[in-house]
Amino acid sequence: MKILQNLTFFFARGLTLKVLMFFLPPLFAVILFRSPYVFEHKYEVGSVWLYDDVVAPFSFPIYKDEKQYQEEIARVYNEVYFIFDVDTQVYKNQLNEIHVFLTNLKSYLDLKQAHQVKSNNKRDSAEIENLKKVLIQKITPEEVEKIEFLYKVGYFNLNKLKLSAETYLSSIYRPVGVISIPRSALRRNEIVLRKGKFEEVYKQGKFYDLSEARVFAEDFVQKNFPEFGVIDSTYFDLIAKIFYSFVKPNLIFNEEETNDLIEREKSKILRTAGVVRENEKIISRHEIITPEKYLKLESLRRAQKERGIGTGQVLKDLGRFILISSILTIFWIYLYMYRKKIYFDNKLLSLITALFMFEILLAFLITRMKAGYEVNYLILIPAFSMLMTIIFDSRVAFWATAAISLVIGSITGYSYDITVASFVAGAISIYSVRSIGNRMQIFRSFIFIFIAYAFVVLSFSFQKQESINVILTKLSFVAGNALLSPILTYGLLVFFEKIFGIMTEITLLELSDFNHPLLRELSARAPGTFHHSIAVATLAEAAAKAIGANSVLARVGAYYHDVGKILNPEFFVENQMESDKLHSSITPEQSVQIIISHVEEGQKIARKYGLPSEIIKFIPMHHGTTLVAYFYGKALKRRELRNVEIEESNFRYKGPKPDSKETGIVMLADSVEAAVRSLDEKTPENIEKTVEAIFENRIEDGQLDESNLTFKDIEEIKKTFIQMLVNLYHPRVKYPEQEKVIEKKSGENKQVKFKATRKTKKSGNVSS
Numbered sequence: 001m002k003i004l005q006n007l008t009f010f011f012a013r014g015l016t017l018k019v020l021m022f023f024l025p026p027l028f029a030v031i032l033f034r035s036p037y038v039f040e041h042k043y044e045v046g047s048v049w050l051y052d053d054v055v056a057p058f059s060f061p062i063y064k065d066e067k068q069y070q071e072e073i074a075r076v077y078n079e080v081y082f083i084f085d086v087d088t089q090v091y092k093n094q095l096n097e098i099h100v101f102l103t104n105l106k107s108y109l110d111l112k113q114a115h116q117v118k119s120n121n122k123r124d125s126a127e128i129e130n131l132k133k134v135l136i137q138k139i140t141p142e143e144v145e146k147i148e149f150l151y152k153v154g155y156f157n158l159n160k161l162k163l164s165a166e167t168y169l170s171s172i173y174r175p176v177g178v179i180s181i182p183r184s185a186l187r188r189n190e191i192v193l194r195k196g197k198f199e200e201v202y203k204q205g206k207f208y209d210l211s212e213a214r215v216f217a218e219d220f221v222q223k224n225f226p227e228f229g230v231i232d233s234t235y236f237d238l239i240a241k242i243f244y245s246f247v248k249p250n251l252i253f254n255e256e257e258t259n260d261l262i263e264r265e266k267s268k269i270l271r272t273a274g275v276v277r278e279n280e281k282i283i284s285r286h287e288i289i290t291p292e293k294y295l296k297l298e299s300l301r302r303a304q305k306e307r308g309i310g311t312g313q314v315l316k317d318l319g320r321f322i323l324i325s326s327i328l329t330i331f332w333i334y335l336y337m338y339r340k341k342i343y344f345d346n347k348l349l350s351l352i353t354a355l356f357m358f359e360i361l362l363a364f365l366i367t368r369m370k371a372g373y374e375v376n377y378l379i380l381i382p383a384f385s386m387l388m389t390i391i392f393d394s395r396v397a398f399w400a401t402a403a404i405s406l407v408i409g410s411i412t413g414y415s416y417d418i419t420v421a422s423f424v425a426g427a428i429s430i431y432s433v434r435s436i437g438n439r440m441q442i443f444r445s446f447i448f449i450f451i452a453y454a455f456v457v458l459s460f461s462f463q464k465q466e467s468i469n470v471i472l473t474k475l476s477f478v479a480g481n482a483l484l485s486p487i488l489t490y491g492l493l494v495f496f497e498k499i500f501g502i503m504t505e506i507t508l509l510e511l512s513d514f515n516h517p518l519l520r521e522l523s524a525r526a527p528g529t530f531h532h533s534i535a536v537a538t539l540a541e542a543a544a545k546a547i548g549a550n551s552v553l554a555r556v557g558a559y560y561h562d563v564g565k566i567l568n569p570e571f572f573v574e575n576q577m578e579s580d581k582l583h584s585s586i587t588p589e590q591s592v593q594i595i596i597s598h599v600e601e602g603q604k605i606a607r608k609y610g611l612p613s614e615i616i617k618f619i620p621m622h623h624g625t626t627l628v629a630y631f632y633g634k635a636l637k638r639r640e641l642r643n644v645e646i647e648e649s650n651f652r653y654k655g656p657k658p659d660s661k662e663t664g665i666v667m668l669a670d671s672v673e674a675a676v677r678s679l680d681e682k683t684p685e686n687i688e689k690t691v692e693a694i695f696e697n698r699i700e701d702g703q704l705d706e707s708n709l710t711f712k713d714i715e716e717i718k719k720t721f722i723q724m725l726v727n728l729y730h731p732r733v734k735y736p737e738q739e740k741v742i743e744k745k746s747g748e749n750k751q752v753k754f755k756a757t758r759k760t761k762k763s764g765n766v767s768s
Helices: 002-013 015-032 066-079 089-117 122-135 141-153 158-173 210-224 234-244 255-267 291-308 311-338 346-367 373-378 381-391 394-411 416-433 439-464 468-500 505-511 517-525 527-547 551-560 579-584 588-608 629-642 661-677 684-700 711-728 736-748
Strands: 060-063 082-086 191-195 198-202 251-253 272-276 281-283
Touching: 015 311, 015 346, 015 394, 060 291, 066 255, 082 255, 089 122, 089 141, 089 158, 122 141, 141 234, 158 210, 158 234, 210 234, 272 291, 281 291, 311 394, 346 373, 346 381, 346 394, 346 468, 373 416, 373 468, 381 394, 381 416, 381 439, 381 468, 394 416, 416 439, 439 468, 505 551, 517 527, 517 551, 527 551, 527 661, 527 711, 551 661, 588 629, 661 684, 661 711, 684 711
Parallel strands: 082 191
Antiparallel strands: 060 272, 082 251, 191 198
């Protein structure tokens, strides 16, 4: 718990965190908007160059467009012949291998047939097994049995098979041969065959790859062995397999030589398309950017990057960091001098930093859109301004808007028109929400934002004599900005309220609506408490205004300070005239527990209804750790009669004490309103004495020690309370008719009036 408290203190007032938040936005801007080597401007083919003339500071080559260069490189790959080395021994070797295989097959079949006649010849059996082992290197044992069957029924002619195999291999190898790579790997239909020192080009159809050799074997067998179809078509595949198994590539791909050839051809392709001479004009202001001029601009950018070796960019980034830091320093100084409450609250500073960084990030994302220079009018500065106004106030928002407008102008190419348009639209959006009553009124700012932007855009466009198409493009982005800014403001307001735990003026105004479900329930179940809360709110609001505190916060806090009385309203005197009878039936200890429990129950109810923590704290703090004097006095009398031990702490509220001017004001207003309402004679003198006594009691009891209220504030609050209460309870003139009615009623009234004397200094009330 202690560590958590230390972290909270560091977050609230830590100097290190302040320094971090000061440098974070400019550092973030520099990281996102790295300084380019040549231009801060965006440009593309077909657009108009709206900036100063560009003259070559030195001679540099014109680099080809990357797409064009890659196309020329791809053309090299497609045009270069793949080189293959010819192995002339492959055909002879494969022909010899198939002869050996067929000879072994014939020997196997002959021995197998003879063995069936003389089954007791062990020598033949051994030789048969050896031959079979040789055969199954090419075909499976099952396939050997199939050949035995064909031989047995007279369909297997070994001489025909031998001649067909020779013909098949001759058809494969005689034209050119078989390549060692798939045909799909070739980039063209011709290949180069290298035989020693000689090279020759061969076209498609003169050579096979392995997959094509297999297909050719299948077709060849079906044409030359039609008799197999009568028995079983699978014999076609078997014979084709035997033929294909003896095919081996004789054209070996020379990858090294081919790659060298490709590299030599690539080296012939020039990376440049000319030269720009020193002092040559590259482009003039208002000139159309042609493909040729675009290449020159890009080449200049590249040349300066290569010459700068990074130093130029570092200096530009450092300069941008210093510039943005200087702009924001003015805003931080304003906060330090005129908004110390914000400056010394690092949670609020973190919120401001987050808003600055979010706006910079938004500018980065928008400027990355390929929509030309006009897209900069889509940067949502008005959303930033409205959020600053609603969360803080219009003056803070105005200074923040000036700062962010200058920052955005600097990171978008030092654009004067963007800076002015952002500032004017932001200032107008501040005006549109400065007296906002509810969230939905945010959307009325749409028309204000659009008009502000439109005036600035038209003024600059008319001076530049821009075309109607350019003006309409800018206005379309302005319309998008005006539409998106209120939507983004609405969404982010809820987000920031939840994440940072802040309470805006809009939240307070919404909570002050008597149609709020909790206030409606309070008025229905505890009407006396509801009217008491309204009276306390009226006193608190006037006193807060008198000393410069947050009057709206004080008023809303007073509305909800007694919501805990909803659960047992009949035990509080303002809700039931006979509440004394309820308390007379139970002990003072039980009564005080019921009275004190309305604080804890009130906090539970407030959380259930989602009230902000700033409002919830009014519930325990309006009593602080005060003594419930009425029931404590009853308990003391009971002790004298029954000799019972009484602990004063059991008759005190658990606190905490008021920690702000607003909560301190509500504590005083609550006590004063209840005490004055209970007076029999509400004369100015009695009211003043009662107020004086209550103020003196709260000060002596130390209840206001943590409230930041000065003696000057307390005197002003006291003066305000007395003035308002005297005006509220001043004597009224009785008309003759009213006097007759009163006399008649007085004569009929036989009830006994009991007057309880109270000590002014330690006055207690069941309504506390």
